[in-house]
Amino acid sequence: MGSHRRPAPSGLDRGARSAALCVLSVAAAFGSLPAAGAAPEDDVRARVDRLYEEAERATEAYNKADDRADGLSEQVGLAQDRLARQQDRVNALRDALGSLAGAQYRSGGIDPSLALLFSTDPDGYLDKAAALDRIGVRQAGELRRLNSALRVLGQQREEAGRKLAELEESRRDVARNKRLVERKLAVARRLLNTLSADEREAFGRASRSARGALPEFGGSAAPSGRAAAALAAARSALGRPYVWGATGPSGFDCSGLMQWSYAQAGVALPRTSQEQRHAGRQVPLAEARPGDLVTYRSDASHVGMYVGGGQVIHAPHPGAAVRYDPVGMMPVSSVTRP
Template sequence: MASHRRPKQPSRARVTVLTATAAAAVALTSQAAHADPKPTKTEVKAKVDKLYEEAEQATEKFNGAKEKQEKLEREVDNLQDKVARGQDQLNEQRDALGAVAAAQYRSGGIDPSLQLFLSSDPDDFLQQAGALDQISGRQTDTLKKVQAKQRELAQQRKEAAGKLADLADTREQLGKKKSEVKAKLAEARKLLNSLTAAERAKMAEEQERANRASERAALKAAGGSTAGGSTAGGSTSTGSSANIGKGSGLAGAAFAAAQSKIGSPYVFGATGPSTYDCSGLTSWAYAQAGATIPRTSQAQANAGQRIYSQSQLQVGDLVIFYGDMHHVGLYAGNGQVLHAPRTGTVVRYEAIGNMPFQFGVRI
């Protein structure tokens, strides 16, 4: 007789495991189907270039915070020196009053007003202006000087405290900007490391070729027509008669100094003598020529006479790029600029049309 037993059903636990396994398999298949393809070398380069530009923007903010910190440190030091000198003067004035009190004591007693001054907080006593009438004219003059010195010291201490608070805030901002720059550069390095060794070598070769091409273009412009060199944007400059390296006066001396640093690596926050960022190069160059200009590109944009026409630029003029003015170089003549471009590059010539020109600045 045939058996009619029902087939054994899978346990609930087994069903759960099977279901989970199937779901995981579906998810993995879905992820594999929708996974982003590995970016190409060209895409990586574009992303890295963008990160380098953002890092340079953060670098100029870092430079500004650093400059403010250094200025505040000098101001705080000066104020603290003034307070120390003022305290010494106050002590001398109080010593003089003490001598008067000693003389009065030897002659039979101390003036009550003077005794009150010497035995309590001078501020409390000096608020009682009427008490000054009880003291001799000489003592009155001395007390008034003490009062003025105390007020001056109180103001200086208050100002120093405010500067110290600003300094603490600025140091905090400086740390944040430095971290921001480092984060951008780390992200760029991570992207570069995602490429194969061959791809990285190819990118480095292309960058070196770009450096050489820029230098050749500059040298060609220097020896070519002086009436109008072509720019990278395809337009022709129609007024510059300056050849590369032939500036004059202060600007020419600054340009000559910058020329001596061609090939020096870009390093954020650097002002020489072997590495530079963009505004570090320009401020260093003008310092070699005997002029002090601000540290950051944004501040340098307001350091002299603005020149809005490229045709009016002269060798050594500052050239400001980008809407937020985060990049600066030195005009080299014939549509070229000498600058420290960004991380991964060196001080070099480049066509002015390669970047969004804003205006020049004549120091």
């Protein structure tokens, strides 16, 4: 499935920040500094985790609004095409009606009884009168068709106007969610910059850890050829960067990686992780097979692909490349087999 999506911004604040500015920014973002006695690095990691979650929700909202805007833009184009064709039909009917009226006038617009009294060829006149009656009937039919076409034209104008208004609203949603993602990621980056290199490495390791007991998993073979092809595509993306709003092939967000991978297998998945949760048959986590989609958190704001052995492949968050992680790295919402 091809993608014509606009290039997605990274949303990362790449400017150098001093430690003092960073502390002030963090305080402003959260309203307070770490409580006395708490390990500052633990507090920072918890806040970064939360910011990444919030940014991911905003990213999926952005994806949904952007996808809707793309669809509405196409609908607006089709509505405008229909409107233009209908306007051409109205114009043609008006021209035909005008021609009929002119022909009737030129054939004689006087009282029929007087025309017959002064006619030198009464039989010829009667033939003309019959023809004029037929023209009148045709003219009435053309008028009815014109009125009907005008009604349709008015309805199509209203439809095109509604679609345009919806498109503008969706574009505003796109811009609003874009600003929200960028703001949260900028704060997260400033928070991470307060950590030492060792602490940032520890944060990366912690984000890969399984959280909670996992079931015994079933077979390790993909359930279908298309699932195997999608998994192969996802594996080919290992190491490519997380880029929010992106659907590949050079960068991905979480749902963008799933959509792109299955597109390589000839399967069209919807754009967002919430929609992907319903893009197939749901199975228990214990029955997960390679190629299944694993969505996380109660709002399904993150998604990965099960690869077997209790692992998923996914695009984690900004600053992290596509990689393998434990399937239990965060609360599992559902497992879907496309």
